[in-house]
Amino acid sequence: MTQNTSAQPLILGGAQTPRAALPVLPPLALYIHIPWCVRKCPYCDFNSHTASKVLPEQEYVDALLADLDQDLHAVYGRELSSIFFGGGTPSLFSAAALGRLLExxxxxxxxxxxxxxxxxxxxxxxxxxxxxxxxxxGINRLSIGIQSFQQEKLKALGRIHNGDEAVRAAGMARQAGFDNFNLDLMHGLPDQSLDDALSDLRQAIALKPTHLSWYQLTLEPNTVFWNQPPTLPEDDTLWDIQEAGQALLAAHGYAQYEVSAYAQPGRPARHNLNYWSFGDFIGIGAGAHGKLSHPDGRIVRTWKTRAPKDYLNPAKSFQAGMKELTNEELPFEFLMNALRLTDGVEARLYAERTGLDLASLDEARREAEQSGLLQVEPSRLAATDRGQLFLNDLLQKFLS
Known part of the structure; x- marks a missing residue:
């Protein structure tokens, strides 16, 4: 499949002072977006669309590879450290289609x-x-979208599975040879009590995943829940759930390494770690985002055409836009990611990944340290426990 590349994407930002050349480029990952679901969930703000009876697998794989071809010039000579199929529901695609794509x-x-x-x-x-x-x-890790094991909660979330199917899915993953898998689980669900939330968490832990993504339901714009909000737990209940859940996870050997990510020893998601440490990633597929560093110091974000019908239209460009990050934007962009990690990152990584002098952060660092939001640790950039709770306040200190 060929795609029209004559239309120039929107480029935001103008000329700026050149940054230092990057001494080494960060690890490179690939994100592949497959936008179709059996049914759109009322809380979901991802770029997902209800699937027709027959998916355009062949056409979409052709488009993904053509899309990748247009990004190759920016990554020549590098290798992929991770690939993540996201969606939507990528498991709607056949193994034959995914095999052709990976090849x-x-x-x-x-x-x-x-x-x-x-x-x-x-x-x-x-x-x-x-x-x-x-x-x-060669797919060696699964991320299984459970959200809850309780039927009334699953119904409220618009999920197509029940609790028994969720339990069976983990067993089937292990039987299929996956010894590394994540379970996605939500808390703060409509009318959820502390006991409800901990029951879900205990059931997930009993399935012995290597990784758990455990995060609070939020109401996002452009979703059904945003326009028709359900009754969510009170703030005090949400706080109790968070505290009790984190203690339960820690007691079972799941270490928190990011705001909503917990893993057994040696099992954090490498793709996620690369993202949070300001690594590079190509994004292909409808609505996919990417971020690529260049040896001359430029760091560019890209985003692809969102609507599947437009993405599959040879007359339209894959790329919807791009933006080169400015010197003024980079501190916030870097720290917005790095400070989500509970251990933060080595301070030296700031200069390596942005091309900017670490000393340029000194004033903001001192203010954040004095506010009790940033750890007083010269060799690391890491939020305190309080800083994790008030991450937006912490990041505001690094805005230009």
Whole structure:
């Protein structure tokens, strides 16, 4: 499939003072967006669309590879450390389609020997034979969207599976050969009590995933829940859930390494870690975002056409826009990611990943330290426990 590239994408930002050349480029990842779901959930603000009975697998894989071709000039000579299939529900695609796609990607960009390849999947799409085939393709990690095990909560969230199917999905993943998988679980659900939330968490822990994404439901614009808000727990209940849940996870060996991510020893998601430490990633697929560093110091964010019908239209450009980050924007952009990590990052990484002098942060660092939001640690950039709770207040101190 070919795509019209004559239309120039929107470029924001003008000329700026050149930054230092980057001494080493960060790890490179690939995000692949597959935008179709069986049904759109009322809380979801991702770029997802209800699937028709027959998905355009062949056409979409062709488009993804053509999209990747247009980004190759910016990553020549580099290798992929991770790949993440997100959505939507990528597990709606057949193993044959994903296999052709992975083969095409590897022909264009070499894979690291220990590459992590994650596929998002929902329990309602699990078929044992299909997931065995996924594993044979080299996909070595699953992220399973559970959200809750309780039927009334799943119904309120618009999920297509029930609690028994959620439990079976984890077992099927292990039987298919996946010894590394994440469970996505929400708390702060409509009318949820502390006991409800901890019951869900205990059930998830009992399934022994290597990783848990445990995060609070929020009402996002342009969703059904935003326009028709459900009754959510009071703030005191939400706080009790957060505290009790974190204690329960820690007691079972799940260390928190990011605001909403918990992992067994040695099992944090490498793709996520690369993202939060301001690594590079190509984004292909409808609505996908990317961020690429260049040896001359430029750091560019890109985003792709959102609507699947437009993404598949050869007359339209894959790329909807791009923006080169300015010197003034970079401190906030870097720290917005890095400070979500509970241990933060080594301070030296700031200069390595942005091309800016670490000393330029000195005044803001002192103010954040004096406010009790940033750890007093010269060799690291890390939020305190209080800083994690008031992350927006902390980040405001680094706005130009």
């Amino acid at each position: 095409g990607v590897e022909q264009r960009i070499p894979f690291a020997r220990d590459i992590e390849i994650t596929l998002e999947a929902n329990p309602g799409t699990f078929e044992q034979e299909k997931f065995v085939a996924y594993r044979k393709l």
